[in-house]
Amino acid sequence: MIIVKIGGGSSINIPAIIEDLAGLDEQYIIVHGANALRDKLAQDLGRPKQVLTSVKGYTSVYSDENLLDVMMMSYAGLRNKRIVELCQLHGINAVGLSGIDGKIIQGKRNKGIRVYQGKKLKIVRDFSGKPRKVNAPLLQLLLDHGYVPVLTVPIIDEFNAAINTENDDVVRVLQQALRADTVINLIEAPGFLKDQDDPSSLITNIPVSELETREQQVEGRMKRKMLALRRLFEQGASKVIISDGRREHPIRNALAGEGTVIE
């Protein structure tokens, strides 16, 4: 079982990814983002996303009801259905689902983010949270009958309301629930770069044993990504390939070891 995570950047070559998947023998599911599409739609609608900065300095998108509406339109609507259509055009019988459909991915809503408003400390609560459970029987039912699930946010919280979450966390709970051995993560870069501004600084291999050390050496969003990776291996993943989603044959290249291979 392979989990194919398709990044939400605007230069990801989705047709090339789906074309490759049509030739894949192994069982797989797709998890996709749509952040560039969401941001553009929010902008076009005159309701640009707001970013919150916590007192600890972490930034996150403020997921109010309006942002959830925009996410339902961009992630679960346009991007999901166009991916499903591309799959169908290539003979892949895809079924597109958000995490709220059949409670495929259920999580726990965040308690709130502590932010400063001027000099005042305030707790801002939004519709965001962390995934906890997967409806594996439903996914397995679809897989057993030849369907390829194409999953995206929002997910559902403990009160059955829609919430936003990080796709890295979605991949983590899916890997655990489906005992997927391989995760292919297609991004807008050749893989993990030593220097983010230098595409030639690609790190081709990271032994799992080094993940903890590397986590200490990086900051912010990258730190969270390293932690998410480490957890995948603690749960039983045997290989994660972070590879370029912008080129021709992104899946074939990833499986041939191009990009950053962590194992």
Next chain:
Amino acid sequence: MIIVKIGGGSSINIPAIIEDLAGLDEQYIIVHGANALRDKLAQDLGRPKQVLTSVKGYTSVYSDENLLDVMMMSYAGLRNKRIVELCQLHGINAVGLSGIDGKIIQGKRNKGIRVYQGKKLKIVRDFSGKPRKVNAPLLQLLLDHGYVPVLTVPIIDEFNAAINTENDDVVRVLQQALRADTVINLIEAPGFLKDQDDPSSLITNIPVSELETREQQVEGRMKRKMLALRRLFEQGASKVIISDGRREHPIRNALAGEGTVIE
């Protein structure tokens, strides 16, 4: 088996419909529209829908790639996922699907609409068509495992591309595939009105035997609706209730016979 068709008008009381469905014992599926939402979104994005008038005088929405994008956002995205969320909040384990997911509803693309451009006759082809087949095994699989399918457009054409279609036609193929005995059609009116501008002119009962005569007496869109109704009964439906979707308890009232009962 009941098919619940929720109209896409802006004053349809969706929370009241879902609340009623939570108390329903019989098996059902939901088919919903979102035309008011689609039109508003298209307008907000500065890409208002275009309407074509055929040489025979019929009007239809011009479903180009852009309109399909907007439909994926409004029907399959925002409206579908908010309905699924409402279902989940009421303990209904809903799964939202467009017709392209798992090829649930496959159709045939229209050959083109003959229109006049100035004095020139032209054939305009768009992404629209008629549903022909239902993936009944997938719907049955979901129903058998306790899930309630929540269906909407687009559907998939014979070349596996997304196309727009009429919800009345979707209901027709679903009724046939699932051998549903009852169709509840929730609209922005008390039911079929003798005089469209007079809500008190409600026709409370139409015997099936009168449908053909009535079809001859009406025009345009109404004629098509009467024909669609007649076909439902030819296929084996035993009751169609056209009822007010704007009030409290729309399902309970419909099942109690309020609105127009055709049987």
